Amino acid sequence: MDSKTSILIIYTGGTIGMVKDAKTGALHPFRFENLFKIIPSLELLDYEINSFCFDPLMDSSNMSPEFWAELASVIENNYESYDGFVVLHGSDTMAYTASALSFMLQNLNKPVILTGSQLPLGMVRTDGRENLITSIEIAAAKEDDTPLVPEVCVYFENQLFRGNRTHKFNADDFEAFRSPNYPVLADAGVYIKYNRNAIHNPNFKKLKVYKNLDPGIAILKLFPGITENTIKSILNIKGLKAIILETYGAGNAPNFDWFIKLLKNAIKKGLIIINVSQCESGSVAMGKYETSIRLKEIGVLGGFDITTEAAVAKLMYLLGNFSDKEKIIKLLTTSVVGEITTSDE
Ligand code: ASP
Numbered sequence: 001m002d003s004k005t006s007i008l009i010i011y012t013g014g015t016i017g018m019v020k021d022a023k024t025g026a027l028h029p030f031r032f033e034n035l036f037k038i039i040p041s042l043e044l045l046d047y048e049i050n051s052f053c054f055d056p057l058m059d060s061s062n063m064s065p066e067f068w069a070e071l072a073s074v075i076e077n078n079y080e081s082y083d084g085f086v087v088l089h090g091s092d093t094m095a096y097t098a099s100a101l102s103f104m105l106q107n108l109n110k111p112v113i114l115t116g117s118q119l120p121l122g123m124v125r126t127d128g129r130e131n132l133i134t135s136i137e138i139a140a141a142k143e144d145d146t147p148l149v150p151e152v153c154v155y156f157e158n159q160l161f162r163g164n165r166t167h168k169f170n171a172d173d174f175e176a177f178r179s180p181n182y183p184v185l186a187d188a189g190v191y192i193k194y195n196r197n198a199i200h201n202p203n204f205k206k207l208k209v210y211k212n213l214d215p216g217i218a219i220l221k222l223f224p225g226i227t228e229n230t231i232k233s234i235l236n237i238k239g240l241k242a243i244i245l246e247t248y249g250a251g252n253a254p255n256f257d258w259f260i261k262l263l264k265n266a267i268k269k270g271l272i273i274i275n276v277s278q279c280e281s282g283s284v285a286m287g288k289y290e291t292s293i294r295l296k297e298i299g300v301l302g303g304f305d306i307t308t309e310a311a312v313a314k315l316m317y318l319l320g321n322f323s324d325k326e327k328i329i330k331l332l333t334t335s336v337v338g339e340i341t342t343s344d345e
Contacts, residue, residue, distance in 0.1 A: 003048075004048045005046075005047045005048070005083045005084075005140045006047065006048040006049075006081065006082045006083050006084075007047050007048070007049050007050075007082060007083065007085070007086060007136055007139050007140055008050055008051070008052060008078050008081075008082040008084075008085050008086070009050070009051040009052070009085075009086045009087075009132075010051070010052045010054075010071065010074055010075070010086070010088065011032050011051060011052070011053045011054065011057070012054050012057065012058060012060070012067075012087060012088060012090075013029065013054065013056075013057035013059060013060065013088075013090055014057075014059065014060050014088065014089050014091065014092075014116045014117075015090060015116060015117055015118065015119070015120050015128075016088050016090075016116045016117040016120065016131070017029045017030055017032070017057065017088060017120070017121065018030070018120030018121070018122055019038065019121065019122025020120075020122050020123065027122070029057045030121070030122060032051050032053040035051065038121055038122065039121070039129055039133070041133065042133070042136075045133070045136060045137075045140075047136065047140050049136065050082075052074055052078070054070075059090055059092075060092045060093040060094065060097070060116075061090070061092050061093065063090075063093040063097060065100070065213035065215055065316060068097060068100045068101065068104065068211075068213065069212075069213065071097070071101065072104045072105060072209050072210075073209075073211065075112060075209075076105075076209045079207055082110070083110060083142070083147065084110055084111040084113070084139030084147060085110065085111065085112045085113070085139060086113050086114075086115065086132070086135045086136055086139050087101075087112065087113070088115060088116060089114050089115070089116050090116055091116045091117070091118065091156070091168055091176055092168065094114055094116055094154055094168065094177075095154065095166040095167050095177070095307065096313060097114060098114050098152050098153070098154050098163025098164060098166060099163060099164040099166075099307070099312070099314070099339070100213070100313040100316070100317070101114075101152045102151070102152040102163050102164040102310075102313070103164075103313055103314060103317035103337060103339075104210050104211060104213075104317065105207065105209060106207070106208045107203055107205040107206060107207050108150055108151060108152065108207060109147065109150045109202040109203065109204060109205075109207070110147050110150055111139040111141075111147050111148075111149045111150060111151070111153065112139075112151070112152045112153070112163075113139045113149075113153050113154075113155050113160075114152070114153065114154050115132060115154070115155045115156060116128070116131065116156070117131050118172070118173070118174050118176060119174075127157060127174040130158075131156060134155060134158075134188045134192070137192060138153070138155060138160060138186065138188075138192065141192070146202055147202065148194055149185060149186070149194070150199075150201075150202040151163070151199065151200045151337075151338070152164070153185060154166045154177055156174075156175070156177045157173075157174045157175040157176065157177075158175075158187060158188045158189065159175075159177070159184050160184065160185040160186035160187075160188070161177060161178075161179040161182070161184060161185060162179060162182050162338055164307070164309075164313070164337060164339040165179040165180075165181060165182035165307065165310070165338075166179050166307070166309070167179070167180065167280065167307050167309060169280070178280070180280045180281035180307075181281060181283070181305040181307075181341065182198070182338075182341070183195055183198040184198075185198055185199050200338060210317060210320070210321050212320035213316040213320040214315075214316055215316055216239050216240055216241040216242070216319060217240070217241065217242045217244065217312065217315045217316065217319070218234055218237060218240055219244045219246060219308060219312070220234050220243050220244070220245050221246040221278065222245070222247055222248065222254070222278075228258050228259075228262070231259065231262050235262060235263075235266045235271065240271065241270075241271065242271065242273070242274065242315045243266075243271060243272070243273045243274070244276050244303075244311045244312065244315070245263075245273050245274065245295075245300065246276055246277070246308060247275050247277060247278065247295075248277070248278060248279075248291075249277065249278075249279060249289075250277065250282065250283070250285045250288050250289065250292070251275045251277055251285060251286045251292045251302060251303075252292045253275075253291060253295055254291065255290065255291050255294050260294050260295075263295070263298055263300065264298040267298055267299045267300070270325070272301065272315070272325075272329065272332070273299075273301065274300070274301045274303045274306075274311060274315070274332060275292075275295060275300050275301065275302055276303040276306055276307075276308055277303075281305075282305065283305040283341070284305070285302070286300070286302045301332055301333055303332075303340070304333075305340055305341050306339055306340045307339075314332065314336065315332070318331055318332060
C-alpha cells in the first residue's frame with residue numbers, strides 16, 4: 001500500500017506565525033496546533049503533515065549558530081521519517097539560516113524549504129498562506145519517487161531560490177528575496193515550473209550533519225574615508241580567524257600603502273581574508289583593476305559571486321570543521337554546495 005507523502009513543518013518564529021488578539025488587536029504568535037484552523041485549506045492537501053514548534057519562538061534577528069545547530073538536529077532526527085521539510089522562519093535572517101543549513105546538511109537528498117511572510121498569517125492580506133501552502137507542495141514534489149528539489153531553498157512570493165544564493169533586498173514588498181547570481185529554481189503560477197537544470201541532482205548518499213560552527217569572523221565593509229584606526233581595530237579583534245572584506249565593484253579596494261600593509265601583516269599572522277563585493281550582482285575578479293591586484297598579491301582570497309550571507313555561513317562551517325588552513329582556503333575558493341560560480345565553471 002502506498003503511504004502518503006509526509007511533511008514536517010518546523011516553526012521557528014517570525015512574522016508568519018503571528019495572529020491578532022481578538023480583544024487587544026496586538027500581534028502575538030499563534031498556537032501551532034491551531035494551524036489547520038487558521039488555514040483550513042491545508043486539510044485539502046493529501047499529505048501527512050506534522051509540526052515541530054520551537055519554544056520559545058524567536059524573532060529571526062536573534063538568530064545564532066547555536067540555534068542553527070538545534071535546527072539541523074531537528075531535521076537530522078526526523079530525516080528518515082519525512083519526505084520533506086518546511087521551515088517557517090522570520091525573513092530578516094532567513095538568507096543566513098538557509099546558507100548555514102546548506103553547509104550543515106551535506107548529502108541532502110530531501111527538500112528543506114524555508115519560508116515566512118511579510119504580513120502575519122492572522123491578517124487578511126497575508127502573503128503567508130500562499131508561501132506556506134506552495135512550500136509544502138514543493139517539499140512534497142517527487143518524480144519516480146525521488147524529490148524534485150533535494151536542497152535547502154527559500155520560497156517567497158512565487159519564487160523558489162537556492163538558499164545559499166539568497167539575499168533579503170526589500171523590507172516592505174511581498175517580493176522580499178532575490179538570488180542575484182543564480183537562476184530561480186522554480187516559478188509558481190498556475191503550475192509550479194521547475195528549472196531542472198539549475199537544481200541539484202540527488203546523490204543518494206547518507207546525510208552528513210555538521211553542527212560545529214566557529215563564529216570567530218567579522219565583516220569589514222569598506223567606504224570612502226574609512227580610517228586606519230578602524231581597520232586596525234577590526235584586524236586586532238581577539239580570537240579573529242577570518243574576515244569578509246566587502247569591497248567595491250569587481251573586488252576593488254583602496255591601494256593606499258597603509259591599507260595594504262595592515263592587511264598583509266594580518267594575513268602573515270594567519271588571518272584569512274575573503275574578498276566579497278558590495279554589489280548585489282556580479283563577481284569578484286581580482287587583478288582586473290590596479291586597485292585589486294595588490295590584494296591578490298598579498299594573499300586576499302577572491303570570493304567570486306558569493307553573497308555576504310553565504311560567506312558568513314561558509315566561514316563558520318569551515319573554521320568549525322577543518323583545522324588545515326590549506327584545506328580551508330581550497331574549499332573557500334571552490335563551490336561546496338553550489339554557493340559560488342567560479343570562473344572555470
Ligand atoms: N523581524 C521578523 C523576523 O525576521 C520579520 C519577519 O518575520 O519577516 O523574525
